[in-house]
Amino acid sequence: MIGVFDSGFGGLTVLKEFLRVLPKYDYMYYGDNARTPYGNRSHEAVKAFTEEAVKYLFDKGCRLIIIACNTASSQVLRELQQEYLRTPDVKDRKILGVIRPLAEQAVKITRNGNIGVVGTRGTIESKSYETEIKHLNPAVHVHGRACPLLVPLVEEGWSHKPESRMILKKYLIPLKSENVDTLILGCTHYQFMLQEFKRIMGKKVQVPNPGEIIAASLKDYLKRHPEIETLLTRKGGRHFLTTDDPQRFAQVGGAFMGTRLENVKKTV
């Protein structure tokens, strides 16, 4: 089974692409809706909450976990990977994040070497994208911009309202004046405003769809790692866990996914 962890609903945009590209596997989604959003929380809190989720998913039988949440990927992925490297059954348990595939894609497609990154305060302050990108190509310039109000706006269903566009414009002006030609949406929620991002940034700026890139990257990973791929069960099962009310998760999450969600349970 493949585990997908997110602080709330945002990671469903990633799961949706997994189901499209790799439908045969079993999936278990874990949304920490009782403690979302993570964007402004301390490193310590994000680490404790993510560790709890990862342990839960492994205990439930996941062999591969994708940390879909950018804030958690940015702040604690490496620490978690190192911790699990020290456990004896390391070969059976893998944790992947979302920063590297998005950084790789941006480095691949930029023409002028100016990449913009938008995300929560936690993601931008961690400089995780900058580190990853500089590692791939030290000549590229990375321009980060925290957009802390976008998550609440998206969760309110206000993605396409004029007030949200005004706020988004305010956030993006500095990136436009930095002449970025590629923009990384470094937060799962932002995918819901993909069209707004594209319109404000203009035709010359490429804004890739993060879910698509992460799914393509997972497909590639499984091809390159048959020893992991073979551990994954494949009955097409879809399980949803939430730390808050399962009924509300089924309702809101179903709207996010564009389909009814069965099998929503509360974690204990």
Add this chain to the structure above:
Amino acid sequence: MIGVFDSGFGGLTVLKEFLRVLPKYDYMYYGDNARTPYGNRSHEAVKAFTEEAVKYLFDKGCRLIIIACNTASSQVLRELQQEYLRTPDVKDRKILGVIRPLAEQAVKITRNGNIGVVGTRGTIESKSYETEIKHLNPAVHVHGRACPLLVPLVEEGWSHKPESRMILKKYLIPLKSENVDTLILGCTHYQFMLQEFKRIMGKKVQVPNPGEIIAASLKDYLKRHPEIETLLTRKGGRHFLTTDDPQRFAQVGGAFMGTRLENVKKTV
């Protein structure tokens, strides 16, 4: 010692008034910053988090606890009061909320019997203000309006920005057309936008300052309950607890209070 509980920073607006009106007592503030905001969470989650905080404050020596958070007051105050009524040392432990004093004041000052209430989704859906007001005067009409984006805007420090005023206007239009003459700010955060509320609602609508009313009500309560008042220590101590990073709490909370915060500790 008097305990003040809030889901995050908002309750500091209430504590500030307590310190102004009743400075001699010892206070302990508990902000659940690792899990804020509560406004959209399930009843079950709000109950579990509030219970945890109340138990913590009692264990630390508080004898009287004010649930400053409107969402928690609305959803779980009665349940908590009833639970503590069943404990043997009930006389030594009191829990108060903020709904009743604000409802009483609104009923007292309305002239046309149309009272508006703004708050989080959790507070408005609970109909706690409506129940309280109808109990005081069944002839009064109560018009509730959830304003879920205001908490994130205030926490971002955007209280006075034009985008926030636009969003606030959108929320308040239905209340204006209902001809309310009194507006209850049913969320501690909204006090930071008090001037914006007043300006949009117009001169004919009264928008009382919630912190002032709650502090006056506590003063009155202590006068009427000398058996509680006598249990409270009075060394002028101020203690701050947070479930997230104490340094950030000291910094942001200090700005909210307009003074440096000493004694900020993390709960365990």
